[in-house]
Amino acid sequence: MSMQWWRGGVIYQVYPRSFADGNGDGVGDLPGLTAKLDYIHSLGVDAIWVSPFFTSPMKDFGYDVSNYRDVDPTFGTLDDFDRLIDKAHALGLKVMIDQVLSHSSDQHAWFVESRTSRDNPRADWYVWADARADGTPPNNWQSVFGGSAWHWESRRRQYYLHNFLTSQPDLNFHHPAVREQMLSEVRFWLDRGVDGFRFDACNFHFHDAKLRDNPPAESSGGFMVSSENPYRMQEHRYDNTQPENVAFFVQLRALLDEYGAASVGEVGGENALATMAQYTADGDKLHMAYSFNLLTPEFSAAHVRETVEQMEAKLAEYGGKGWTCWSTGNHDVPRVMTRWGKEHGGPSFARLVLAMLSTLRGSVCLYQGEELGLTEADIPFERIQDPYGITFWPEFKGRDGCRTPMPWRADAPFGGFSPVEPWLPMPHAHLTQAVDLQSEDRNSTLAFFRHFLAWRKRHPALQEGDIRFLDAAEPLLVFERTLGADRYVFVFNLGATRETWTFPAGLKLATVDGHALRGGALGDRRIDLAPHGGWIGRSCS
Numbered sequence: 001m002s003m004q005w006w007r008g009g010v011i012y013q014v015y016p017r018s019f020a021d022g023n024g025d026g027v028g029d030l031p032g033l034t035a036k037l038d039y040i041h042s043l044g045v046d047a048i049w050v051s052p053f054f055t056s057p058m059k060d061f062g063y064d065v066s067n068y069r070d071v072d073p074t075f076g077t078l079d080d081f082d083r084l085i086d087k088a089h090a091l092g093l094k095v096m097i098d099q100v101l102s103h104s105s106d107q108h109a110w111f112v113e114s115r116t117s118r119d120n121p122r123a124d125w126y127v128w129a130d131a132r133a134d135g136t137p138p139n140n141w142q143s144v145f146g147g148s149a150w151h152w153e154s155r156r157r158q159y160y161l162h163n164f165l166t167s168q169p170d171l172n173f174h175h176p177a178v179r180e181q182m183l184s185e186v187r188f189w190l191d192r193g194v195d196g197f198r199f200d201a202c203n204f205h206f207h208d209a210k211l212r213d214n215p216p217a218e219s220s221g222g223f224m225v226s227s228e229n230p231y232r233m234q235e236h237r238y239d240n241t242q243p244e245n246v247a248f249f250v251q252l253r254a255l256l257d258e259y260g261a262a263s264v265g266e267v268g269g270e271n272a273l274a275t276m277a278q279y280t281a282d283g284d285k286l287h288m289a290y291s292f293n294l295l296t297p298e299f300s301a302a303h304v305r306e307t308v309e310q311m312e313a314k315l316a317e318y319g320g321k322g323w324t325c326w327s328t329g330n331h332d333v334p335r336v337m338t339r340w341g342k343e344h345g346g347p348s349f350a351r352l353v354l355a356m357l358s359t360l361r362g363s364v365c366l367y368q369g370e371e372l373g374l375t376e377a378d379i380p381f382e383r384i385q386d387p388y389g390i391t392f393w394p395e396f397k398g399r400d401g402c403r404t405p406m407p408w409r410a411d412a413p414f415g416g417f418s419p420v421e422p423w424l425p426m427p428h429a430h431l432t433q434a435v436d437l438q439s440e441d442r443n444s445t446l447a448f449f450r451h452f453l454a455w456r457k458r459h460p461a462l463q464e465g466d467i468r469f470l471d472a473a474e475p476l477l478v479f480e481r482t483l484g485a486d487r488y489v490f491v492f493n494l495g496a497t498r499e500t501w502t503f504p505a506g507l508k509l510a511t512v513d514g515h516a517l518r519g520g521a522l523g524d525r526r527i528d529l530a531p532h533g534g535w536i537g538r539s540c541s
């Protein structure tokens with residue numbers, strides 16, 4: 001490959017609790033994942049990103065780390081991790097792991113010490129502040145998971161900051177020793193052979209040192225936040241995305257460069273596109289920024305076009321070297337087949353979403369189960385695990401619906417995920433989409449994913465080429481990818497009705513085959529599209 005693997009690469013996200021259970025306790029683990037690496041390899045992806053498997057009390061299912069340098073017993077041991085790396089590398093798969101640097105668990109030894117007094121050696125490792133004169137928290141900052149971002153600690157008679165759960169205290173990145181420590185946690189895994197990292201909530205590393213109040217929001221929206229959540233009512237000017245973070249990324253990148261490792265930073269917030277461009281500019285900070293912008297409930301050709309065009313404009317504004325990682329699903333949002341597909345989300349919709357996502361300019365993150373076309377699961381309240389869902393029930397049911405176990409075998413108990421009842425239910429509807437059934441069916445969604453990703457890999461214009469959108473009326477999305485003399489045109493029908501795109505007179509198009517995308521036909525100066533159909537052509541003009 002002419003470029004670094006991550007530029008234009010495809011990364012498969014594994015949520016290890018729900019991928020494969022190797023020891024039969026109802027929860028997925030590293031040996032289970034290692035046993036399924038051949039399957040992941042068969043998809044034709046370049047890398048896996050494994051959600052956290054570090055020691056944790058699991059209040060936020062691993063995004064609350066109590067020891068950054070070990071594997072939680074639920075998931076296995078460090079030896080299991082070494083075996084995972086060895087097998088992945090033997091298959092030619094890169095391994096990226098999730099690093100949650102912004103906050104730890106309240107059970108991490110650093111916090112246990114920090115909370116005991118105002119003058120212990122780690123007293124300033126977290127963000128502590130006095131109450132206001134009336135006893136209320138130091139400012140108006142809100143937690144992403146609802147309520148004040150401050151929690152009272154009676155031993156210190158002070159509040160500590162938590163941008164997420166109260167059990168996820170925020171590390172104080174203004175303290176040089178904390179920055180050094182977090183870099184050395186990252187180095188630990190580099191020494192163990194990982195190829196890269198996904199940096200969780202990485203625009204939350206720093207907070208405003210003056211603890212200024214956030215202003216009210218002019219428009220609502222942003223990071224992983226449902227409409228019932230008061231977090232949306234503020235502009236998050238001071239609690240995240242502070243300027244000091246940029247210098248930290250330069251330090252982090254220097255460390256990654258020692259090992260040739262790659263990074264993708266999860267960047268939310270009001271001005272996410274600009275922040276993403278800034279954090280990936282100049283080749284001396286993050287390699288890629290993970291976009292939330294296609295994880296939205298909104299779905300239209302205009303939304304996709306505006307998002308990508310605005311991102312491209314921001315990348316250009318910051319010097320043109322930055323890079324995006326696009327995704328339509330992860331472990332935090334309802335599955336795309338339901339979120340965007342609604343009642344129309346069948347196999348042709350799954351094909352359309354993959355084809356569109358993986359032909360945009362950038363890298364791609366696929367979430368486990370998307371290759372099967374899985375829909376969002378409906379979890380009864382008694383089985384809900386996500387604390388975020390418990391807080392906002394019933395208006396918002398949390399994130400469990402996209403975290404249910406992978407269905408491996410249609411006829412096996414619990415879909416072959418585990419011999420015992422899994423930590424989240426195996427949805428009955430998912431069994432008809434199990435891996436074994438789809439592997440035998442040449443027309444399945446899974447077969448299409450494999451075919452399309454292999455086709456994509458053979459076309460350097462899709463990894464490296466420029467992107468330009470052409471005008472077309474909703475629900476059609478039309479763009480070109482160009483590299484040198486190679487010029488491909490993509491026409492996608494995002495709607496559930498038949499559509500026609502009449503193309504400009506000067507354009508000469510020829511159909512490209514071999515990708516298995518269906519539902520588009522070239523006519524006289526027009527492309528006819530079936531519902532959710534797509535067409536790929538070469539531009540000869």
Ligand code: BGC
Nearest residue numbers: 060063100164200201266332
């Ligand atoms: C992760 C979430 C997690 C949060 C706090 C996120 O962005 O993807 O699953 O709850 O960070 O760590």
